[in-house]
Amino acid sequence: YDVVANVHGGGVSAQAEAVRHGISRALLNEEGELRGALKKAGFLTRDDRKKERKKPGQPGARKKFQFSKR
Incomplete structure (x- = not known):
């Protein structure tokens, strides 16, 4: 098979994983007997x-504003 994929958003690693996941699902549609091997390799997850x-009252998701004792 020849694959051409355009990906946008996320980082390089996440894009690569998304393409891998998509190719694995497409391959599964064509050849169902590959399911075990693809699942074992973790390509279907x-x-x-x-x-x-971001939470209200703080600058980020976990970060809190600087605490001043006095």
């Missing part, structure tokens, strides 16, 4: 980590 939202 999507990395679903997202950016944590």
